[in-house]
Amino acid sequence: MKQLLQWTIIIPILSWALLFSGLIENSTIFQIVASILLILSVMSAVHHSEIIAERVGEPYGTIILAISITVIEVSIIVSLMLSEGSEAASLARDTVYAATMLILNGIIGLCLLIGSIKHYEQNFSPSSVTIGLVSLISIIVFTLVFPTFTESVHGSYYSTPQLIFASIACLIIYGSFLFAQTKGYRQYFLTNTTNEDESKTHPIEINNKTFYTSLFFLLVSLGIVVLLAKTLSPTIETIIISHNLPKSLVGVIIAIIILLPEAIAAIIAAKKNRLQTSLNLALGSALASIGLTIPTVALVCILLGIPIVLGLDIKSIVLLALSVFTVMLSLSKGKSNIVYGVVLLVNLFAYMFLMIYP
Incomplete structure (x- = not known):
């Protein structure tokens, strides 16, 4: 009975009930709810996936979390693209680009800033960061930069063969990173725990129930996340357009929703002096946001004949670089500094500012 009263179970049930009630469409209050x-x-959803990951162990746990x-x-991206057609052709690009900027500047920036404020200086493995950044840079260039400069198709598009190649390249790179993180070079990604943290590192036993x-x-x-996002998207777009804001903000909002659990977990870890985590x-x-999302969306777009814009404009490429x-x-260097966090957050504000005031 206690398990059935957990918020992670009650919330999805309430969400489904609200969706089927039909109250969302005509009520601002219920739209906020x-x-x-x-x-x-x-x-x-992330909480339940973490429990499943704890049960099945690595590397399958990491794969389940990412998936x-x-x-x-x-x-969310596909449902909006199906409902809006060609008007949402750039939604995948906007969402992935926003997620990348939010992670690199926002999440990492906040972790460095908060961790440095509380602990002055924190250590981490530069080898793990190098593996991650090398993989990330290649995927970013394949998915968000090259389409702007290719010549097979006019505009910021890939031709079908190019899109297939880029998708396969992303999967190979992400797969190799996953192997390095969970098997080949796992020691690079481990947090050096203190006595205070040791009690938290023991695996939790998850029973069948x-x-x-x-x-x-x-x-x-x-399921309810997808349906609620699709239901609320017209309202979000109406609000954005009514305030003369760029439609690409829809992608930013989607990215924020998706990244919120990871952001909270990362900041908490930094406060606990576990910057490596x-x-x-x-x-x-x-x-995962780029390496798995783009290939999946690309496959759907190829099968259904939906256009997909991937290439960024020059200003966005400069900001990303x-x-x-x-x-x-x-x-x-493997050591944090409060200045690094401040600079990254300024980069994030510049990204948001230049989106609103191009």
């Missing part, structure tokens, strides 16, 4: 339930349902987040992201309950409610949570979460999320370069320099 639905937005809150949407965010909580995302966190519920769970990717399912949310892909489902908890496992199957989490498996069921993971599917329930993922924060960086693992941040870089792993960035790689600035972010990657700053992160590379900030994390090259």
Whole structure:
């Protein structure tokens, strides 16, 4: 009975009830409630996926976590692209670009800033960061930069063969990163625990009842996230357009919803002097966001004949390059610094400011 009263179970049930009630469409109050339930349902889905991951162990646990987040992201993107058609051709690009900028500048910046304020200086493995950034840079260039300069198709598009190649390249790179993180070079990604933390590092025993309950409610949570996002998207777009804001903000909002659980977990880890865990979460999320989302969305678009815009404009490429370069320099020595966090957050504000005031 106690398990059935957990918020991670109650929230998805309430969300489904609100959706079927039909109250969302014509009520601003219920739309606000639905937005809150949407965010909580995302966190519920991640919670249940973490329980499943704890049960099955590595490397399958990491794969399940990444796939769970990717399912949310892909489902929202595809559902909006199907409902809006060619008007949402750039949604995948906007969401992935926003997620990358939020992770590199926002999550990592906040972790470095908060961790440095509380602990002055924190250590982490530069080898793990190098593996993550090398993988991330290649995937970013394949998916967000090259389409702007290719000549087979006019505009920021890939031709079908190019899109297939880029998707396969992303999967290979992400797969190799996953192997390095969970098997080949796992020691690089481990956090040096103190005596205070040792009690938290022991594996938690997950019984069959908890496992199957989490498996069921993971599917329930993922389903309601997709449907609520699709239901609320017209309202979000109306608000954005009515305030003369760029439509690309829709991608930013989707990225924020998706990344919220990882962001909270990463910041908490940094406060507990486990910056390595924060960086693992941040870089792993960035790689999964691009390396799994783009190939999946590309496959759907190829099969259904939906156009997909991937290439960024020159201004966005410069901002992205600035972010990657700053992160590379900030994390090259294996020690954190409060200045690094401040600079990365300024980069994030510049990204948001230039989006609103291009």
